[in-house]
């Protein structure tokens with residue numbers, strides 16, 4: 215089967231007018247997406263990650279047709295999103311972690327009823343989908359509650375159901391687990407896994423949480439300064455990024471740096487607290503056991519590398535040659551106005 219999402223040298227350039235003096239204005243050209251090409255097959259679950267301002271949201275907005283590319287070719291299910299946004303809307307679902315598509319003052323079920331009409335979902339299909347989503351996402355007791363009274367995790371589940379009522383073939387998720395507690399995160403992830411396995415829904419996921427990717431996506435794409443700098447398995451990204459986790463150890467008192475064996479090293483000491491870096495591919499258990507046996511251990515925790523750190527390491531290990539120059543933001547000659 216051919217590609218379901220196709221981008222061929224897609225670009226998005228914004229011209230931003232900036233005041234630089236009393237009467238002077240300068241036009242700055244920001245290349246938010248800079249010649250990106252990739253394809254996603256039907257049924258794939260792909261992570262789309264990158265530092266702040268890398269161009270992720272701009273890409274998603276072009277994929278939904280909210281923004282028109284400045285250059286290149288883009289197709290979703292054979293449709294050019296910005297030209298046929300409404301036709302495409304029936305085939306895609308979008309969830310933004312930071313915003314809700316639900317009506318704030320209305321009970322949850324009323325938002326769903328409105329969507330039923332907006333998307334002209336056939337009655338039988340609407341009822342069937344609603345029942346299934348309410349069950350899978352545990353929304354039964356929440357349907358009559360106004361959205362503003364829902365917790366963040368409940369609201370997120372409500373939003374995910376809203377995005378899926380019309381049976382979209384592809385789901386774009388922008389930070390779906392942001393701000394959620396551990397239990398809610400697990401629930402959302404479990405649901406997405408089931409959705410993908412049972413319905414074959416294609417999922418494109420933007421997140422700052424590496425565990426979202428670890429638990430959901432076999433493929434991850436990294437975007438930096440508007441360019442695609444990595445496309446492959448998460449393990450490969452860890453390798454390229456040096457792949458280290460951190461063990462944070464609280465000792466009973468201030469002590470010299472812990473000697474923890476050949477693969478771990480102390481990277482920071484602050485009073486009785488010490489930070490040890492160790493390979494992400496290794497279990498923390500032997501390290502913890504050794505420290506517990508030899509030191510007055512009070513508490514400890516393991517920190518996963520954060521996405522920004524992994525990407526930064528990957529970029530520096532690749533060398534500057536493959537990293538786009540920071541000249542993405544350029545002053546447009548002759549565009550000064552007064």
Ligand SMILES: Nc1ncnc2c1ncn2[C@@H]1O[C@H](COP(=O)(O)OP(=O)(O)OP(=O)(O)O)[C@@H](O)[C@H]1O
Nearest residue numbers: 228230244246264265266267268269270271272273
């Ligand atoms: N409407 C706009 N007008 C001008 N510049 C914009 C506009 N939208 C985005 N940009 C710029 O384009 C670049 C990419 O922004 P984008 O929101 O796509 O990044 P992002 O990867 O989603 O970041 P974040 O993780 O912070 O959400 C940034 O430099 C941003 O300032």
